[in-house]
Amino acid sequence: MKEFYIRDAAQQENKVVTTSFVISNKQIKSKKSGEPYLDLTLMDRTGTIQAKMWDNVEECAYTFEQDDILKIKGLINKYNQRWQLTIHKVRKMDEAEIDFSDYLPKTSKDIDGLWRALGEFVSSIGEPHLRLLLELFMADPEIARAYRNAPAAKTMHHAFIGGLLDHVVSLCRSCDLVARNYPFINRDLLLTGAFLHDIGKVHELSYARSFGYTTEGQLLGHMVIELELLHTKLAQVPGFPPQLKILVEHLIISHHGQYEFGSPKLPMFPEALMLHYLDDLDSKMEAMRAQFEHDAELDSPWTAYNSALARPLLNTRKFLKSLDADELEAEPVVAPIE
């Protein structure tokens, strides 16, 4: 447990704190005098803060690199409407001291609860081979640990610890809901696709100290990685029907929906097409939500340009706030599902 988190800066204004951060950007710049100073971006799981170290830089400047975790003593002050830290002392931490979960952004949801929700979806699958397949994944301690921690992307959406699980549970929920409206949809297949579609991200992305791609991730991508994970587990399911195997493989490799997004095949059956749409929708809803959260303090209902969606976004709630908000919040109709 860190002594101080970035989100609590306001409580420490003009005080000296001693705590730890991961270095997400390090630059050595020079004062006019020719002496170097350090310009750093520090991160913990609650945010980022700019920091400068003006003195005694030479003796410590080369003792650490980006992605290292440092113990830092310094002064919290406000400058140009933002918090910053003037560093007095730094020291690189030993691995043994580090609790990595302190440094990366993390879902605000309860990971155990999400994991249980995912388990309930798996239990609800009627087709026994598919259910057993997914249970094997959940029972594999290495996969379970990774599945609960991995982000869903490097930058585009759900880029935080727990993001993969958060995204998959939300997607399962959308699948479960929309399947009710299309009676010819095989819900078991659809949920299996939702469970597996991004599972390769546990090896595609690295997320120990910062978010990046592994070599395997760069060269193969999560779809190819998850095919191999699938085959390993399939070997443990007796009598898995070969037709089902092909359908599950197709769900995986077609879920990006288009060639230019890296799917080598277009979705060719209803469950594959629906998985693609709901996955894409969930990613973009989360990208919008995160952008609104990020820009919550702005006066304008318009956000900054969102690069994942390649447009600025309008926060509908803010824009409508002059209306009586209560009027807009009505009870959901009891949906007339046939």
Next chain:
Amino acid sequence: MKEFYIRDAAQQENKVVTTSFVISNKQIKSKKSGEPYLDLTLMDRTGTIQAKMWDNVEECAYTFEQDDILKIKGLINKYNQRWQLTIHKVRKMDEAEIDFSDYLPKTSKDIDGLWRALGEFVSSIGEPHLRLLLELFMADPEIARAYRNAPAAKTMHHAFIGGLLDHVVSLCRSCDLVARNYPFINRDLLLTGAFLHDIGKVHELSYARSFGYTTEGQLLGHMVIELELLHTKLAQVPGFPPQLKILVEHLIISHHGQYEFGSPKLPMFPEALMLHYLDDLDSKMEAMRAQFEHDAELDSPWTAYNSALARPLLNTRKFLKSLDADELEAEPVVAPIE
């Protein structure tokens, strides 16, 4: 009520029938003798059938054109695995004799039931201006009649009488379901968008005797048409908030989601983006369902090439039929909506 419908051909094999059809294609060809014969495609709301008239063609060949409705007497016979009609006599019908609903393909669902379901969605809208706006549309007898009859497209999906209503009710249902998974979604706005997004098709498409585009439809398109319909009705809602007006207009003009599909603006707020996704998904689910229905008799689980989706489709149910189907049909889990 017609005396005979094309879907009942098997019951009249090698019998002479007298009934009416719309001419969906007419060609005059010549026999080797130099004499003309007629090669027609006939349609009623249950299907199409090829027909040939060999004799006495000259006296009737120029008495009718494509899209006319004829009373026809002829012999039902099977040729090359398909039904055909050898025509003995034809006569163009008077407008007064015609019940146009006999000739165009039509939804198999109950239009009154769909209309009631749409009304229930409207009633469930909490924001009073939006609810009143939609109620005005439903109460307008001219619009109501058209909304209940129009197809949703010329060829791509829901290309049948009642298709527009069928599509909109299904879309409202998907919107209602998925909104439960994204608490920041304004359900009232989303349903308003679903109700209005294709309403201009009542003027864009002509569907009295065949499906086509009106001049207005060709030059303006349904999005521009529905803006004007919207403005006419808005004038009747006292105190409609100007912010809401802009949001509703944006929902309309952005619902195709991309410039190349004719949206002059990209969806810029969550309800607009969700409307686009669920609209597109509903269209494609129906296109798949219709293709499966069309190819139901084929042995292969693969359909013919589907031009709306630009790929052949796999009928998952057919493909999996060798598995014990019962195992695949499980109870929906009680979705853990937060």
Next chain:
Amino acid sequence: MKEFYIRDAAQQENKVVTTSFVISNKQIKSKKSGEPYLDLTLMDRTGTIQAKMWDNVEECAYTFEQDDILKIKGLINKYNQRWQLTIHKVRKMDEAEIDFSDYLPKTSKDIDGLWRALGEFVSSIGEPHLRLLLELFMADPEIARAYRNAPAAKTMHHAFIGGLLDHVVSLCRSCDLVARNYPFINRDLLLTGAFLHDIGKVHELSYARSFGYTTEGQLLGHMVIELELLHTKLAQVPGFPPQLKILVEHLIISHHGQYEFGSPKLPMFPEALMLHYLDDLDSKMEAMRAQFEHDAELDSPWTAYNSALARPLLNTRKFLKSLDADELEAEPVVAPIE
């Protein structure tokens, strides 16, 4: 009337001036001492100038924001071949003191003369409904004021006060000329399209203190806005033929010529296609002219990369200046119009 305009900097070198500017960019930076200083971009209708304020910054730095208009006292000096202003004192001005026309770039042409030229084109329209329609627009004082002031774009072309009017008059002139070469062109329709095609920019763009998009502009765009303006005015023209209405609407929504430029329909009749071509040509000719003006001082006949045209441009006149320029300037042939 401001005391000093940026284009006159050379006459005030090393003098202290007191005048007003709009803040087009404001940054607070820090000196090595840790003290803040201000780095500003100032604008008036004749240009922009960089400014720095080194002292007493804290007391004034948060008293104003970008787009505010300030009274400033400071020293004009030249640095690194460019003029800059070292600020001594600043004060935010009251709305009452401000003549907004002082601060935004403005056409160098006579706006009254342009407005009269536009009126003459309107008077020359033979079809009485179209002429009356446009006369109603010109007689509407709110629209007239906006039409005379609005820029034609935020950055791409005619991005200055009066730019919309300047562009439309030039476009009317091109339409009038080219129509002589194509006798089947309906000149009345073409001119009506030219008059209306960008009129929605009066609401799409904001241009009080800087050029930007309104929320309406972002969500709807000028084409959709001008449809509503059109309908309002059409209601005042008795007996406006419905065919003409559809043609005018199509001229508006198709004038960008392609889906990817935000036209929901492609131009489908000759006047619509011609309007698109001549509008695009006029925009690009102005973009070239403005770039040549901007780079007039450069030795090279090549301009900087022009982002509107996505290429560098060659100033033909500069490039050919070594030839006897007189030889290149010949009398226009009496064009053999049929």
Next chain:
Amino acid sequence: MKEFYIRDAAQQENKVVTTSFVISNKQIKSKKSGEPYLDLTLMDRTGTIQAKMWDNVEECAYTFEQDDILKIKGLINKYNQRWQLTIHKVRKMDEAEIDFSDYLPKTSKDIDGLWRALGEFVSSIGEPHLRLLLELFMADPEIARAYRNAPAAKTMHHAFIGGLLDHVVSLCRSCDLVARNYPFINRDLLLTGAFLHDIGKVHELSYARSFGYTTEGQLLGHMVIELELLHTKLAQVPGFPPQLKILVEHLIISHHGQYEFGSPKLPMFPEALMLHYLDDLDSKMEAMRAQFEHDAELDSPWTAYNSALARPLLNTRKFLKSLDADELEAEPVVAPIE
């Protein structure tokens, strides 16, 4: 002079004519008896007509091929609302008998008049090197003959004898008109570009008996061909300024305006950009005009799908015919050219 032209078929109904045609399509089909019959498309410069030869086919069927010119005797009759010819006798003509100008579609304008108009534009060029260059082209008898005969395209626009000249004269006229509206345009350069931009089509296209591409045309295209023509003539202009040479070459190779239309460079100066726009506009205006002429007999104001423009077209005049046409025809305003 042929004895009979296809456009005069109505005057010969049910009469036997003897005249000549070029064979634009030849198929040998078989009667049910197993005997062959001929199904031909015949063309002369006034149109095309279908023809059938039922008897004595074997002895003549292999005596001619597509693109040959035949003397034909046969009966003109009407069938299925179109004229056709029942052939009695055919004979392949000797080259000596043939006046090729009888067989290909040809501009209805006076070629000598167009040629004079082109000459006047050349004479109006002030810059002496450019004027001399173009005069050399006009004085070259081989080029002059080809320039007066070549079509401007195989199928897209101006696809008739004299089409190149027709297009260039119209383009010169548009250039001359529009240049008046942009004072910084170098009219001499612009007209030189208009004169030369398609001159390579004299070698790119073959048009003796039908329209096609030469091998040179296929492998090089008209732009590359005209560069070589240009260099040959430039060698005869003493002191041609090298800057002008580069500009003229750029006008030629950039006039398609975009890479995907075969221009290896984008237009980079105002005259090149204007030439591209006005050339494209003139082609499309002619494509529209020709489609309207082709569909003049249709009741609908909509034409068939136009493949050059990839859309159906609306004939504005037909569509507006219910209005008082006179009202639409007004005097051109005296354009207020500055």
Next chain:
Amino acid sequence: MKEFYIRDAAQQENKVVTTSFVISNKQIKSKKSGEPYLDLTLMDRTGTIQAKMWDNVEECAYTFEQDDILKIKGLINKYNQRWQLTIHKVRKMDEAEIDFSDYLPKTSKDIDGLWRALGEFVSSIGEPHLRLLLELFMADPEIARAYRNAPAAKTMHHAFIGGLLDHVVSLCRSCDLVARNYPFINRDLLLTGAFLHDIGKVHELSYARSFGYTTEGQLLGHMVIELELLHTKLAQVPGFPPQLKILVEHLIISHHGQYEFGSPKLPMFPEALMLHYLDDLDSKMEAMRAQFEHDAELDSPWTAYNSALARPLLNTRKFLKSLDADELEAEPVVAPIE
């Protein structure tokens, strides 16, 4: 061994033959009398021929379908410059009678020779794990049989029995040659990629009676199929380095070179990029060669439009035949490989 092959038709003109064919297209048409006749396309491994059966059709028309193999008796005759067969009698053959190799187009090269050449490339690989991996593939009798028979594509290139092997051997040869020019290329990796890049086609394509896609091929594609084949064999190579595994997987999934051609990853190291280029080049060289062979009889050096390359092709040799051909054939220089 069939009694007669289509390529030998000229030797049987006007004779009755009895032999077998696969039905590649079957249509039932009707004579004017109303009686049906058969219009068939027959294929054997040497070509295709059109056939008609006029009499006694009803009793046999429904006894066979497309892709069936029939024993046929009929008359060879020439009609309209092409060979055709008038059928007297047909009979569907039993599986036991059929030698399938008689019916599909097949490489003209010696398959055993190609297989040995492939084996020599494998033997030349220095890295022992890669060599052992490929040896395991070659030693697997099921894969070996399929690898020797599969076509390389359905229609685009090498669409004949043995086409896969033919293509891979040629590609290995190109790889071996070009690698000599780029010393930093790892030849072992490159050859491994060449060996494996299309091996999944043994399951992607069906080629027993005609060329098509399997369901696995449609849903997964050959790249995904070959990943699984690879993993199966890798399990048998002790100590296969994990880095090498990732590189080989990347070679497989990136070899189409671009997302839109179905590669989920772009080639990211030199061997992957070179494999993509040489594979693409080999396919297109073969497509050109096959088109030249197909159009060998045409007088023109231009071929028909080639749909794989989306352009017509020029046969350079034919085009240059008027030159002294000997002059063009020179000795290869001894390439100065460094």
Next chain:
Amino acid sequence: MKEFYIRDAAQQENKVVTTSFVISNKQIKSKKSGEPYLDLTLMDRTGTIQAKMWDNVEECAYTFEQDDILKIKGLINKYNQRWQLTIHKVRKMDEAEIDFSDYLPKTSKDIDGLWRALGEFVSSIGEPHLRLLLELFMADPEIARAYRNAPAAKTMHHAFIGGLLDHVVSLCRSCDLVARNYPFINRDLLLTGAFLHDIGKVHELSYARSFGYTTEGQLLGHMVIELELLHTKLAQVPGFPPQLKILVEHLIISHHGQYEFGSPKLPMFPEALMLHYLDDLDSKMEAMRAQFEHDAELDSPWTAYNSALARPLLNTRKFLKSLDADELEAEPVVAPIE
């Protein structure tokens, strides 16, 4: 011969050197005191180095511009892991003092050796007209000098003195090798294409002091330039067959392979298509090699993002270095060329 080259900085650490550089970037910045200082990027043919001049700047700052060559005295020191130069004195050099070859990056290969290798390829061409044509190019002293010096591109690949020649020799070698695998390839044509395909770069690019485009290069491009060079030399080859001329011209204008890369025609015969592939391959192999060289010091086998290839690259050798490298280096098989 310069006194000091940038690559030798390590040997002069903390010493004062006097030598010359070309200025590839010059910025005047201001110290906090308001005084200016110079921030320069210096280049010679061995690399680049950052330099700062702190004192006496005013008197020299405007005496030189970018691309000028200066004699500079200053201190070599290391800062932030990179070498920099603190300037004491600068002086602009006279043209007479300058050996331009000292300042631009240059191939590390022996230019004379490359030129001889090119000559051997020319000598090996059997077709006498083609061989004579290329010999004329090599014998032209102006072209020879330029061909030996020009870079092959401004930034993408082979962007160094001698790069054009280096690229062409390597391409000839690849052509010579691959042609052995495709017996229908006319090697003489292919080598002629390789020799000529980029020769226009001698006029397209300027490379006296830095790499840029000439006006001719910008407006015409190297393909158009080399057509004119070709025509000039063709005039000196008696009896050059016109068919060959067209083929050579097509090789030149189609070698970019696609319209969007500036080829006005797609490659239409085998030699043109092969030239395009091998040219593109050679460019990309060199781009990869240069990136590996540039990033040789990095620990990671991944390079920085490569903008020419629009992806990061994996250095295969580095990645595999943990394997026994010897095992990977095998003898090339004796390629079984047919």
